[in-house]
Amino acid sequence: MTSPGTASISLNGGQRWRAFWVCVSVAALTILDLSKVNVALPSIEKALGAGSTQLQIVVSGYVLMFGLALVPFGRLGDQRSRKALFLVGLSLFLVTSVVCALAPTIEVLIAARLVQGLAAGIQMPQVLGTIQQIFVGKERGRAFGLFGATIGVATAIGPTFGGLMIAVGGVQDGWRWIFWINVPLCALVIAGVLGLLPRTRRSTPGRLQLDPVGLVLLAFTIVTLMWPFLFTTGAPTDDPRRWWSLVLFVVFVTAFTWWERRYAASGRSPLVPFSLFSISSFRNGTLVVTTYFTAIPAMFLLTTLFLQIGIGTEPVFAGMVSIGFAVASAITAWFGGSLVARLGRPLVVGGLIVVLVSVVALAIVAYTVPAGVVEYAMAGVMVLAGAGAGFVVAPNQTLTLAEIPTREGGLAGSVGQLGQRVGTAVGTAIGLSLFYSTVYREKDGGGDALAVFHDAYAYGMVAVGVFLGIALLIGVIDLGARRRAAQD
Numbered sequence: 001m002t003s004p005g006t007a008s009i010s011l012n013g014g015q016r017w018r019a020f021w022v023c024v025s026v027a028a029l030t031i032l033d034l035s036k037v038n039v040a041l042p043s044i045e046k047a048l049g050a051g052s053t054q055l056q057i058v059v060s061g062y063v064l065m066f067g068l069a070l071v072p073f074g075r076l077g078d079q080r081s082r083k084a085l086f087l088v089g090l091s092l093f094l095v096t097s098v099v100c101a102l103a104p105t106i107e108v109l110i111a112a113r114l115v116q117g118l119a120a121g122i123q124m125p126q127v128l129g130t131i132q133q134i135f136v137g138k139e140r141g142r143a144f145g146l147f148g149a150t151i152g153v154a155t156a157i158g159p160t161f162g163g164l165m166i167a168v169g170g171v172q173d174g175w176r177w178i179f180w181i182n183v184p185l186c187a188l189v190i191a192g193v194l195g196l197l198p199r200t201r202r203s204t205p206g207r208l209q210l211d212p213v214g215l216v217l218l219a220f221t222i223v224t225l226m227w228p229f230l231f232t233t234g235a236p237t238d239d240p241r242r243w244w245s246l247v248l249f250v251v252f253v254t255a256f257t258w259w260e261r262r263y264a265a266s267g268r269s270p271l272v273p274f275s276l277f278s279i280s281s282f283r284n285g286t287l288v289v290t291t292y293f294t295a296i297p298a299m300f301l302l303t304t305l306f307l308q309i310g311i312g313t314e315p316v317f318a319g320m321v322s323i324g325f326a327v328a329s330a331i332t333a334w335f336g337g338s339l340v341a342r343l344g345r346p347l348v349v350g351g352l353i354v355v356l357v358s359v360v361a362l363a364i365v366a367y368t369v370p371a372g373v374v375e376y377a378m379a380g381v382m383v384l385a386g387a388g389a390g391f392v393v394a395p396n397q398t399l400t401l402a403e404i405p406t407r408e409g410g411l412a413g414s415v416g417q418l419g420q421r422v423g424t425a426v427g428t429a430i431g432l433s434l435f436y437s438t439v440y441r442e443k444d445g446g447g448d449a450l451a452v453f454h455d456a457y458a459y460g461m462v463a464v465g466v467f468l469g470i471a472l473l474i475g476v477i478d479l480g481a482r483r484r485a486a487q488d
Contacts, residue, residue, distance in 0.1 A: 015198050016134045020143055022192045023127040026086060027147065028154045029093070029185055030120045034062070034424075035158025038301065039315045040166060040175035047172055050106040052233060057110050060230035060425065062117035067222050067421035069121020072215055074129065074414025075271060082126040086193045089122030090186055097182035128413025132401050138341050141398045145337015148394025152329030152386065155297070156322040159304055163316030211263055214271035217256040224249035226422060229429035234436025276404070276412060284478035285400025288348065288471050290419030292392060295467035297424045298431035299359060299385075302460040303378060305435060310453030311371050321379045325386035332390025340395035345479045348396045352472040354388025359468060363461045367454050427467060435460040 041055045050058075077085050096116040103109035127147075135143045165181060166174030228242040260270040277283045300322055307318040332351075340347055361381045369377045397416070404412045438456040 018196045022197045024150045025189045027127045031154040036162035039162040043175040048106040061114045065117030066121045070414040070418045073122045074125030074411040077126045092119035094186035097179045101176045101179035125414040141337045144398045145394045149330035149333035153326040156326035159319030163319040211271040221252040226425045229425045232429035234433040290423045291471035293420040294423035294427035295464045298427040299464045306457040324383035328383045328386030329390040333394040336391045336395045349475045351388045351391030356468045358385035431460040
C-alpha cells in the first residue's frame with residue numbers, strides 16, 4: 001500500500017508549487033461560479049422572463065450536477081490522468097460559459113448551467129487529489145493553507161464580483177458579463193495546465209474500474225437527497241410533495257451501501273470504499289466540513305438578502321460587505337496551514353467558536369444598528385468571522401486527509417467536496433425557507449417592513465448558528481478522541 005505521504009512521481013519544489021498554483025486557479029474559478037450568479041437572478045428574471053422555479057434551477061442545477069460528478073471523476077482521476085481531466089473539465093466549462101452568456105431563453109440557460117456544473121465536478125477532484133499527492137508533511141499543511149485561503153476568498157468575493165459585472169454591463173445584460181468573464185479566465189487556466197502542470201501520476205494499468213451499478217445507485221441517492229432542498233424557497237407555492245423524495249433517498253442509500261459492501265467483498269474496487277470512514281480523522285473531518293458548509297453559504301446569502309431587500313442596499317455594495325471576510329480568512333488560512341501540524345484539531349475548534357460568535361453578533365447588529373450604518377457594522381463583524389473561518393477550512397482539510405493514501409486522494413477529497421455541496425443545498429434551503437416564510441407570515445399580519453426583515457434575518461441565522469454548533473460539537477468530540485488515543 002502507498003503510504004499517505006508518498007507521491008507517485010517525484011517533483012522538485014518548483015514543479016510542485018507551479019502545479020499547486022494551477023490547481024488553485026481551477027478551484028477559484030469553480031467556486032466563484034457557485035456564488036457570483038446569485039446576485040444576477042433579478043436581472044435574469046427581467047431579461048428572460050424567468051419564473052421563480054426556473055431561477056432556482058439556474059443556481060441549484062449547477063450544485064446538483066457538481067455533486068453528481070465529484071465521486072466518479074475523483075475515482076477516475078485516481079486511476080487515470082488528472083491532467084487530461086483538468087483539460088476536459090476546463091474546456092467544457094469554457095464552452096458552457098459561452099452558451100450561458102448567449103442564452104436566448106431561460107431553457108437554454110438552464111441546460112448550459114447543468115452541463116457547467118458537470119464540468120465543475122470533473123475539475124475539483126483533480127485539484128485535491130493533486131495537492132494531496134505532491135505535498136507531504138508541513139509543506140502539505142502550507143499548501144492546504146493557501147488552498148483554503150483561495151476558497152475563502154472565492155466564496156466571499158463572488159457576490160461582489162457578480163454585482164460589479166452587473167454594474168459594468170447594465171441592468172438588462174449585465175448578467176451575461178458574469179458568464180463572459182469566464183472565457184478569458186478559462187483560457188488562462190487552460191494555458192497554465194498545458195504549460196505549467198507536470199504529469200503528476202502514471203495511469204493505473206489494466207481495466208478501468210468505476211463500478212457502474214454503484215455509480216447509478218449513488219446518482220439516485222444524491223438526487224433524491226438534494227431534490228427537496230433545491231426546490232425549497234420558503235414561498236407558499238412550494239410543493240410539499242417534494243419531501244417524498246426523502247423516502248426514496250432512504251431506499252437508494254440502503255441499496256448503495258449494500259451493493260458497495262458486496263462489491264468490495266468480491267475483491268473489486270468499489271466506487272466509495274467504506275473503509276475510508278473507519279479512519280476517524282477522515283470521518284470526523286468530513287462531518288465537520290459538511291456541517292460547516294451547511295452554515296456558511298447560508299450566512300452569506302441571508303446577509304445579502306437582508307441588505308438588498310430589507311435595507312435597500314445596491315447589489316454591488318451588499319456583496320462588498322463580505323470582502324473583509326475574504327481578506328481575513330485568506331490571512332488566517334495561511335497561518336492555519338502552517339500551525340496545524342503543531343496545534344492540530346484545537347485550531348479548528350477555536351476557529352469554529354470565533355465564527356459562531358460572529359453569527360450571533362451579525363444577528364444583534366441587524367436588530368440594533370440603524371440603516372445606513374448597519375452595512376459597515378456587518379462588514380466589521382464579517383472580518384471577525386473570516387479570521388475564524390481561516391482556521392477551519394484549510395487546517396481541517398489537512399487533518400482530514402492526513403491518513404489517506406495518496407492513491408485514493410482524489411476520491412477522498414471528492415467525498416468531502418460532495419459533503420460540502422450537499423451541505424450548501426440543505427443549509428441555503430433551510431435558511432431561505434425560514435427567511436421568506438417569516439416575511440410572508442409577518443407581512444400578511446401588517447407588521448412594520450423593517451421589523452419583518454429583522455425577524456426574517458434572525459430566524460435564518462438561528463439555523464446557521466445551529467449548524468455551526470453541530471460542527472463545533474463534532475470537532476470537540478474528535479479532539480477528545482485524539483487526546484484519549486494519545487494517552488493510550
